[in-house]
Amino acid sequence: MYLKGKAHKFGNDVNTDYIISGRYKFKTLDMKELARHVMEDLDPEFYARIKKGDFIVAGKNFGCGSSREQAPLAIINADISAVIAKSFARIFYRNCINTGLPLVECDTDLIEPGDELEIDLNQGILKNMTRGIDIPITPLPPVMLKILDDGGLVEHFKKYGTFNLTEK
Amino acid sequence: MGKTIAEKILSYKSGKNAKANDIVIADLDFVMGQDGTSPLAIQAFNEMKAVRVFDPKRVAMVIDHSSPSPLQGVSQLHQQMRQFASEQGIILYDIGEGVCHQLLPEQGLVVPGDLIIGADSHTCTYGAINAFSTGVGSTDLAAGIVSGKLWFKVPETIKFICNGKLPPGVFSKDLILFLIGDVTADGATYMAAEYVGEAIKDLSVEARFTISNMAIEMGAKCGLMEGDEKTVAWVKAHSQRDFELVQADEDAEYARVLEYDVSDLEPQVAKPHTVDHVAPVGEVAGTRIHQGFIGTCTNGRMEDLRIAAQILQGKKIAPDTRFIVAPSSRQVMLEAMAEGILQILVEAGAAVVTPGCGPCVGTHNGVPSDGENVISTANRNFKGRMGNNRAFVYLASPATVAASMLTGKITDPREFF
Ligand code: SF4
Numbered sequence: 001m002y003l004k005g006k007a008h009k010f011g012n013d014v015n016t017d018y019i020i021s022g023r024y025k026f027k028t029l030d031m032k033e034l035a036r037h038v039m040e041d042l043d044p045e046f047y048a049r050i051k052k053g054d055f056i057v058a059g060k061n062f063g064c065g066s067s068r069e070q071a072p073l074a075i076i077n078a079d080i081s082a083v084i085a086k087s088f089a090r091i092f093y094r095n096c097i098n099t100g101l102p103l104v105e106c107d108t109d110l111i112e113p114g115d116e117l118e119i120d121l122n123q124g125i126l127k128n129m130t131r132g133i134d135i136p137i138t139p140l141p142p143v144m145l146k147i148l149d150d151g152g153l154v155e156h157f158k159k160y161g162t163f164n165l166t167e168k
Numbered sequence: 169m170g171k172t173i174a175e176k177i178l179s180y181k182s183g184k185n186a187k188a189n190d191i192v193i194a195d196l197d198f199v200m201g202q203d204g205t206s207p208l209a210i211q212a213f214n215e216m217k218a219v220r221v222f223d224p225k226r227v228a229m230v231i232d233h234s235s236p237s238p239l240q241g242v243s244q245l246h247q248q249m250r251q252f253a254s255e256q257g258i259i260l261y262d263i264g265e266g267v268c269h270q271l272l273p274e275q276g277l278v279v280p281g282d283l284i285i286g287a288d289s290h291t292c293t294y295g296a297i298n299a300f301s302t303g304v305g306s307t308d309l310a311a312g313i314v315s316g317k318l319w320f321k322v323p324e325t326i327k328f329i330c331n332g333k334l335p336p337g338v339f340s341k342d343l344i345l346f347l348i349g350d351v352t353a354d355g356a357t358y359m360a361a362e363y364v365g366e367a368i369k370d371l372s373v374e375a376r377f378t379i380s381n382m383a384i385e386m387g388a389k390c391g392l393m394e395g396d397e398k399t400v401a402w403v404k405a406h407s408q409r410d411f412e413l414v415q416a417d418e419d420a421e422y423a424r425v426l427e428y429d430v431s432d433l434e435p436q437v438a439k440p441h442t443v444d445h446v447a448p449v450g451e452v453a454g455t456r457i458h459q460g461f462i463g464t465c466t467n468g469r470m471e472d473l474r475i476a477a478q479i480l481q482g483k484k485i486a487p488d489t490r491f492i493v494a495p496s497s498r499q500v501m502l503e504a505m506a507e508g509i510l511q512i513l514v515e516a517g518a519a520v521v522t523p524g525c526g527p528c529v530g531t532h533n534g535v536p537s538d539g540e541n542v543i544s545t546a547n548r549n550f551k552g553r554m555g556n557n558r559a560f561v562y563l564a565s566p567a568t569v570a571a572s573m574l575t576g577k578i579t580d581p582r583e584f585f
Pocket of ligand 1: 232526
């Protein structure tokens with residue numbers, strides 16, 4: 001999986017309520033509508049600035065808080081192609097893989113707002129084109145790449161009826 | 169090289185030699201959803217074109233978060249759950265039965281050595297009875313109820329050794345708040361916690377649930393305890409199922425080992441608006457309290473209600489305060505009635521609400537108003553948690569909450585013990 005886009009930067013401990021506020025997430029299951037409010041409490045102009053394929057870049061513990069899947073779904077529907085952070089909260093991490101949103105763990109201090117990034121998920125390479133540096137990333141295990149390639153866990157189950165993953 | 173409890177359970181359930189950081193696909197013993205997460209899972213189940221759940225006896229849905237329904241929209245979602253449950257023949261706990269994390273162990277559905285997923289972040293609670301249980305989202309829940317399996321990254325483990333004896337008036341809630349304050353809200357992210365030592369062994373199984381319940385508040389995937397004779401007796405009293413305890417090997421490898429002496433621990437309070445914002449009660453004593461709440465999957469059990477009754481017996485809560493009590497299950501409520509505990513609490517001024525989540529998650533049953541301070545036995549005090557992001561939530565033990573209700577201020581409960 002090959003991704004390319006611009007970095008939008010946030011800080012540490014971005015919780016699921018910041019990703020999509022409770023004001024909206026209980027009101028509708030229309031994910032396109034939820035997407036309009038993604039990260040609104042941290043940056044009200046955020047949605048307007050996203051170009052298809054861009055990245056959310058953050059510090060540690062991204063996605064902490066509740067187990068609700070509206071958070072990754074709102075990000076996907078805002079046309080963000082991946083989230084890059086120093087670390088992720090665990091349930092959010094699973095929910096992203098399962099809903100088909102790629103995650104990249106790396107040292108995000110090497111990325112500034114607006115940097116152009118290119119990511120090869122299968123090779124495990126992140127290139128910061130603006131700064132001309134390669135940033136080492138923790139590669140995703142094959143099991144997760146397979147779920148992502150299938151477009152998430154629902155699609156995976158549609159295809160196979162159960163888990164069909166090569167185990168380590 | 170030996171194995172941790174997490175590595176052993178995941179090895180056993182996956183049929184592989186699972187070590188930390190491996191990815192395994194493992195067989196699930198039990199799968200649970202609540203009313204906030206089940207409707208999306210039912211939707212995913214249908215999108216997966218699934219027809220039947222893997223085993224109806226191993227799947228439960230619990231209507232506890234907004235229960236009884238406060239809104240028409242919620243009623244529709246509850247109806248979907250009831251319909252799905254009756255079509256599939258799965259276990260359904262309807263309004264008034266209690267909080268999911270109380271029901272699964274209490275009804276004997278989960279036992280030591282089990283691998284359990286629940287679409288609720290506090291599913292880690294059953295680690296207290298030596299089971300690997302963890303919270304997931306709705307799509308994982310759907311995959312679990314379709315296939316009876318799930319993929320897991322085998323977690324590394326942090327071992328918390330708690331030596332010494334808790335002083336009178338200091339409880340398991342104080343201990344876990346202290347540990348979270350120490351390692352912080354993401355101190356155990358991606359990891360399992362193992363709680364061992366004399367102070368843990370001394371606790372009743374009920375008090376142990378409080379500690380495992382809050383493992384997620386340090387980011388952990390599960391909060392495991394080794395079983396002992398108390399575990400065996402408790403589980404046998406609740407379940408017909410056979411089981412074997414799973415102990416960690418002497419030479420198991422840990423990411424970190426942290427050692428504490430709890431002998432001088434004071435009652436602890438988590439201040440607004442994060443769970444790791446912890447202070448000894450003395451630091452916040454005197455803070456005006458408008459509402460107190462005893463309940464939730466953390467501290468709504470018999471032992472908790474007994475402690476509150478011990479403090480409140482024959483007394484009245486302070487004027488201009490409100491006191492809400494939500495027994496964690498119908499069984500707890502019945503026992504509390506039979507023992508006269510509810511009588512004592514209601515006479516003291518408590519408003520008793522339906523067994524279930526009650527005001528914990530802010531859907532109904534006691535949303536505070538702007539600027540008010542609440543002291544609660546729950547596990548989260550995030551902004552907006554109880555339904556108002558202009559209120560301030562303090563977390564404490566049932567003893568500290570009861571003592572604070574008497575004075576209308578945050579109060580050290582040790583004078584009562
Ligand atoms: S009591 Fe509170 S923390 Fe426990 S399951 Fe219910 S809402 Fe969640």
